[in-house]
Amino acid sequence: MLNNTKQKVLEQSIAWWNPGKTRQWQQDEIDFVMGKRKGYYVYDMNGKKLMDVHLNGGTYNLGHRNPEIIATLKEALEQFDIGNHHFPSIARAQLAEDLAKCTPKSVRYSIFSSGGGEAIDVAIKCARYATKRKKVISIQNGYHGHTGLAVSIGNKRYSRPFLSEGDPAKFVQVPFNDVEAMRRELATEDAACVVIETIPATYGFPLPEPGYLATVKEMCEAYGTLYIADEVQTGLMRTGKLWGIEHYGVQPDILVTAKGLSGGIYPIGATVVSEKAGGWMEEDGFAHISTFGGSELGCIVAMKVLEISQRQEVVKNVEYVARYLRSGLETIKQKYPDFFIGIRQLGVVMGLEFNHPEGAKYVMRSLYKNGVWAIYSMLDPRVLQFKPGLLCDQAYCDDLLTRCEQSIKEAAQAIKYTFMAERS
Numbered sequence: 159m160l161n162n163t164k165q166k167v168l169e170q171s172i173a174w175w176n177p178g179k180t181r182q183w184q185q186d187e188i189d190f191v192m193g194k195r196k197g198y199y200v201y202d203m204n205g206k207k208l209m210d211v212h213l214n215g216g217t218y219n220l221g222h223r224n225p226e227i228i229a230t231l232k233e234a235l236e237q238f239d240i241g242n243h244h245f246p247s248i249a250r251a252q253l254a255e256d257l258a259k260c261t262p263k264s265v266r267y268s269i270f271s272s273g274g275g276e277a278i279d280v281a282i283k284c285a286r287y288a289t290k291r292k293k294v295i296s297i298q299n300g301y302h303g304h305t306g307l308a309v310s311i312g313n314k315r316y317s318r319p320f321l322s323e324g325d326p327a328k329f330v331q332v333p334f335n336d337v338e339a340m341r342r343e344l345a346t347e348d349a350a351c352v353v354i355e356t357i358p359a360t361y362g363f364p365l366p367e368p369g370y371l372a373t374v375k376e377m378c379e380a381y382g383t384l385y386i387a388d389e390v391q392t393g394l395m396r397t398g399k400l401w402g403i404e405h406y407g408v409q410p411d412i413l414v415t416a417k418g419l420s421g422g423i424y425p426i427g428a429t430v431v432s433e434k435a436g437g438w439m440e441e442d443g444f445a446h447i448s449t450f451g452g453s454e455l456g457c458i459v460a461m462k463v464l465e466i467s468q469r470q471e472v473v474k475n476v477e478y479v480a481r482y483l484r485s486g487l488e489t490i491k492q493k494y495p496d497f498f499i500g501i502r503q504l505g506v507v508m509g510l511e512f513n514h515p516e517g518a519k520y521v522m523r524s525l526y527k528n529g530v531w532a533i534y535s536m537l538d539p540r541v542l543q544f545k546p547g548l549l550c551d552q553a554y555c556d557d558l559l560t561r562c563e564q565s566i567k568e569a570a571q572a573i574k575y576t577f578m579a580e581r582s
Contacts, residue, residue, distance in 0.1 A: 164203040167191050187523045190531075195222035198547050198554060200531060208531040209558055211546050215359065216391050219418040219548050220466060227421035227462055234458040241454035243447060249457035256464055257430050260400055264409035267436035269429045270452030274390040274416030275303020277427035278353065280446060281412045282307045284435040285351035285384040288411075293349040295340070295383075298331045299537045301360035302353060302388055311353055313360070313537055334358060335367045340374055344381040351384040351412070356402035359391040362541030363502045363509030371406040384411035384435060390427075391507070394418040395467045395548055398476050398505035405504065411435055421463045426456035472548055479550050480505050486559035490566060497570040508544040509535065512569075518542035520572055524565035530558065 168191065171180040183190065193203040198221050200210050213219065220227065234249075241247050254268040269284070271277045282294055296302070296311035303309065309317045310324035311331070317323045330349075332339040343349060352374060357363050378385045387410035392402030394415065403410060412435050416427030438445050450456075466472060484503060487510070491498045500511030512518055518534035521542050525532055535541040546558070 164191050167203065186519065188526055190526075197221040198550060206529075208526070208529055209554070209561065211530060211532045211544055211558065213545050213547060214422075215417050216394070216396055216545060217417045217420060218422040219394055219396065220421060220463065221547055221549055222422060224421060224423075226466060227423050227459060230462040231423055231455060231459055234455050238454040238458065240450060241452075243449055243451060247452070247454055247457070249454040250452045253452075253457040253461050256461055257428060260464060260468065261413055261430050262401070262403070262409045264411060265413050265430040265432050267431050267433070267439065269431065269436070269446065270457070271416070271427040271429065271448050272425050272450040273303070273427050274414065275305035275308040276448065276451070277390075277414045277416050277429045278302045278308040278388065279305050280429040281386045281414050281431070282311075282351060282353070283446065284412060284429065284431050284438070285386060287438045288384060288435045289350045289382060291348055291350040292328050293330060294328065295330050295332060295343050295349050295352045297334045297354055297358060299334070299361040300331070300353075300355055300358055301537070302355070315537070334361070334364055335370050337370060337373055341377055344377050344383055347381050349381070349383045351386050352378055353386040353388060355388040355390075356392040356406070357504060357507055359543065360535060360537050362511075362535035362538040363507055363543065365502055365504060366406060371403070371408050375408045375410070386410065386412040386414065388414050390414060390416045394463065395472065395476055396505055396507050396545075398473070398480060400468060402504065402507070419460045419463055420456065421459045424453065424456040424459040425450075426453065426460050428460075467548065475550075476505055476548050479546055479555060482552065482555050483508070483546060483559070486555070487562070490559070490563045493563070494566055494570055497573070498566055502541070506546050506548065510542040510544050512540055512542070514573055515540060517569070517573070520569035521566060524568040524572070525561065528561045528565045530561050530565065
């Protein structure tokens, strides 16, 4: 029997789940335990209603408990379960073909996993197999998950506590948008791969400078290194194209997707690899195994997610929502130019910049009070991750903009008050 009081859940969470995270949210004035959820709204156990523009990193691109996704899963349950990872499968084979048809021409085979971190691990393993090299180059302040190899290529905040930073000769990080730093590391001709989030999410969505990603890919080809596009948060139509990398004219050797592929209903990730990177499957198809990777139920859900995400009406809606919200946010920005200083955007991938070291934390708290859930960037708390869904309508956007304006006004006032109090 599940507990039905919020206080009991908080006490259990501190006692048995994650005491540090539970207490931190309370300190940040985010007193939330999720209860009901529907569409682009979530509700606290005590009934507080929030507009969700965090979407758990894009997991809920299509909304919470999307009716089409739920109907698809219910129908699948009449015939399927997780399946057996050893054998060919109707669902896995079809999803793999669907992914091959909608991903860049440079990739072919799909290797399935239960989430994004595992999918990144698979990508690095495939690159090492193909190149017979070990070094992995990633971006400073990147984030690729918390599993074995993935955590070693992200920010040290996540690797250091677990002694997982990796040999600095084998796990190298360079600044984002720094072509020359990347060139120096590639020129030693010992890198298996470069792993880049097309737009680094946890770092606050800094955008690639013109030509940067294409130049990195050209250098990878020149020095025998594979290019891995981490599309976990920028894929599945969030940028206005199915994959964010399409905007930059790059044909990756490996593409990784997860989060939204689940429809928010059934965990699944995919690593889509070139024939070269997937060559190990011809030599020994048992070399990598994942019991829950490519669960048949997950595959059926993922196929429906791909189908919905590519509908023309959805593509047009993403374009509309991106333009509409940008226009509204620019108006708000003009009213508070000393505080709200920038909008980073590609489609509905958005980062709102504030002129204070922890400006986005103040805005997050104000938004929460005013009925909106958006999270600050963990590696740059000046920036608010602002990630509306693919299916939002104008009424939702209007309500969201009204609440945003009020919250930004209140956050600016709170910072001013705190500053004055500290000086007095």
